Amino acid sequence: MLDANLKKQLDTYLQNIVSPIEIGVSLNHNPDNTAKSTELKELANEISQLSSQITLKEAVAQRTPSMSIASAGQAPRISFAGIPLGHEFTSLVLALLQTGGHPSKASAELQQQIRDLEGEYHFETYISLSCQNCPDVVQALNLMATLNPNITHVMIDGALFQEEVDRRQIMAVPAVYLNGEHFGQGRMSLEEIVTKLDTGAAKRQAASLNExxxxxxxxxxxxxxxxxxxxxxxxxxxxxxxxxxxxxxxxxxxxxxxxxxxxxxxxxxxxxxxxxxxxxxxxxxxxxxxxxxxxxxxxxxxxxxxxxxxxxxxxxxxxxxxxxxxxxxxWRELNVPGETEYRNKGVAYCPHCDGPFFKGKRVAVVGGGNSGIEAAIDLAGLVEHVTVLEFADTLRADEVLQRKARSTPNIDIISNAQTTEVVGDGQKVSGMHYIDRISGEQRHLDVAGIFVQIGLxxxxxxxxxxxxxxxxxxxxxxxxxxxxxxxxxxxxxxxxxxxxxxxxxxxxxxxxxxxxxxxxxxxx
Incomplete structure (x- = not known):
């Protein structure tokens, strides 16, 4: 599961565990979903073999396959629903270390503020393994769960739990839910999350800064x-x-x-x-x-x-x-009707983060500069079809990127296209309108996602x-x-x-x- 180099690095990190921890693995025994369970079991086995402080056990969880991490003898407060690899591998390593007693780099004041939070906080974070923004949120909430026994957190790989994603109509990550209600979207720092929960924190910090x-x-x-x-x-x-x-x-x-x-x-x-x-x-x-x-x-x-x-x-x-x-x-916004209404419901600005949610669907990229053409090339490997809309009569991207895009069979490029409206069914994007700047004709494009890449x-x-x-x-x-x-x-x-x-x-x-x-x- 882990290559030799990664396993060697992990072995070095796990030497910092100072107190016993338990990894609970909940596997899916449905014949149609055994592959991911097998991967997760193999990952958990390899991790447990690297440290005498880690015990592996079977567990029962709401979502399978999943992995929980807890101090020995305690109920788990951190869980990974899915296989925490890709960008989330670091989140897994930090959860192991911090649960095992290795100190966090967060300030002592902030950690104490987390310990002092009153109430029950049960967080769920939907992520994609290709999202570079998600680990910060996952790691922040995992640390909070480590420090405060009234806080739990589960990371959920949206690609693996598509039914939940569809039910909650999640089209952008990270998407955070608290006690079953939507809490936040996009990158959030540990300080931002704590400040949002601790309503008196902003006032106290302002008083301190004034001094x-x-x-x-x-x-x-x-x-x-x-x-x-x-x-x-x-x-x-x-x-x-x-x-x-x-x-x-x-x-x-x-x-x-x-x-x-x-x-x-x-x-x-x-x-x-x-x-x-x-x-x-x-x-x-x-x-x-x-x-x-x-x-x-x-x-x-x-x-x-x-x-x-x-x-x-x-x-x-x-x-x-x-x-x-x-x-x-x-990122510059389109500033057209429907963009704000459908932000994170089909209108996106990060193809790496949100691209996986449009697998097998038709999408548009607005912008023909380097970022737009790079986005189109990346998305082409995930989605059914990509249409690039460029306002000018020629693309502005580097020639090497243009050649790659034009040679990709499921990418179309439309120049002289002025986006005029994002349309949808009230819940998610269904298409967009644009004007052909040569003929003046208004046209429609049926797409499930619109990735905006038009500069800064x-x-x-x-x-x-x-x-x-x-x-x-x-x-x-x-x-x-x-x-x-x-x-x-x-x-x-x-x-x-x-x-x-x-x-x-x-x-x-x-x-x-x-x-x-x-x-x-x-x-x-």
Whole structure:
């Protein structure tokens, strides 16, 4: 089941288990479904043979095949309905380690907050094994179940439990249910989940943030540009903070990265984890699950010099002598009727995450750039047929991608197509309307899914009305040193006028902004 190299790595990890645990395996004895049960049993056997601390036993579960993990002698609070491989293998390993007493890297304060949660919380998370966003949610909820005996969590492979997926009309993952009711959709951090449950947490955190002393440099954004800026600032020995809703930014939604110099291949979540670890090594104060709501100048009466204030959506305000804006960008939406109504009901933005839910169906990809054509090629291996709709008269993707798409038999490409409406039956997408820009004729396309891949929008709405000058597209205008129109404020990455939106360019821009901010501080 596991190759020799993976088994060797797993053996090393499992040496960190300090207390006995039990793996309960519930198998499906239906002749039509024995293959997956056989795989799961083989996986469980191989794991149990790697550690004397692990005991394997048969179990009875609501869903089969499934695997539960529990401290010896206790009722299981963590379960995997399906086979936790692919992106979820790490979730399995962490569940084994944390149940076996190996400490989590989450802050002590956050862990105590989880232990203090009152009430019964029974979570279910529907995932696909190809989803790179799902493991963060699964791992967060598994940790919560480990820490609090009133919390349980089961990961459910949607591809294996299609009847449940259809009944609950799940068309995007991760989809989280709490006590049988829909709780959340998409990537959620541990902090976000806990804050949603602990209604008083936001108020307490805001009060704590208001008491923070001013920073020398405050970085707003936790993507590649923000991480690079924080590292370069902290290396100068100045007090540095980093404010981010989620660390990693859009990189967390990127699967394969093959153009990061010196690294032939990596994946977005892996790179983001490395960035966060690097930032933490320099003692940067990371403020997560918070969103900036503006920026303005103020006067520090004690230090007698100008400060910059960054008010937060939570009501708190952070102060700093210099600020670096690195808020990145997000996927652009179609902004047509029906898009919002059918989001996560057929309208999707992540082909890797949600593609498996359209197996054997007809789908559309809107956008003919690199991301759109890559999405079409990936989806072609899963779905019955892919239609690419491009607004312009030619595709914008690299020629190598265009050749691959045109040679794939179940991909059609329509140019000069302007999407005008998403249509459905009230529950899910059934098709879309578009206009042929040459003839002016309105046409209809019968599809079960629409994957939107039409570029990026800078995350700069919070700067509207501030002294930071923006382009008509919302990008922060910067000079060669990353300086903005507001003294002491610098910017870097995809939120700015930098001409190319690439990870390696964002990192360089982040370093430039930090060095410029430091130069500003020593001169002022």
């Amino acid at each position: 923070q002393a001013p920073y020398d440099v405050l970085v707003v954004g936790g993507g590649p540009a923000g991480a690079a800026a924080a590292i370069y600032a902290a290396r100068k020995g100045i007090r540095t903070g980093l404010l981010a809703e989620r660390f990693g930014g859009q990189v967390m939604d990127t699967v394969g990265i093959e153009n990061f110099i010196s690294v032939p291949y990596t994946e977005g979540p892996k790179l983001a984890a490395s960035l966060e670890q690097h930032v933490k090594e320099y003692g940067v104060d990371i403020i997560s699950a918070q969103r900036a709501a503006g920026i303005q100048q103020s006067m520090d009466d004690t230090a007698q010099h100008n400060l910059l204030e960054v008010p937060l959506a939570s009501g708190a305000t952070l102060k700093s002598r210099a600020v670096i804006l690195a808020t990145g960008a997000r 929008v800078p995350n700069t709405e919070f700067l509207q009305g501030s002294a930071v000058e923006l382009t008509r597209h919302g990008e922060v205008i910067i000079d060669a040193k990353g300086a903005t129109s507001l003294p002491g404020v610098f910017a870097a990455g995809d939120a700015t006028t930098v001409p190319y939106k690439q990870i390696v360019i964002a990192m360089g821009a982040g370093a430039t902004a930090a060095l410029s901010a430091f130069d500003h501080l020593i001169r002022s």
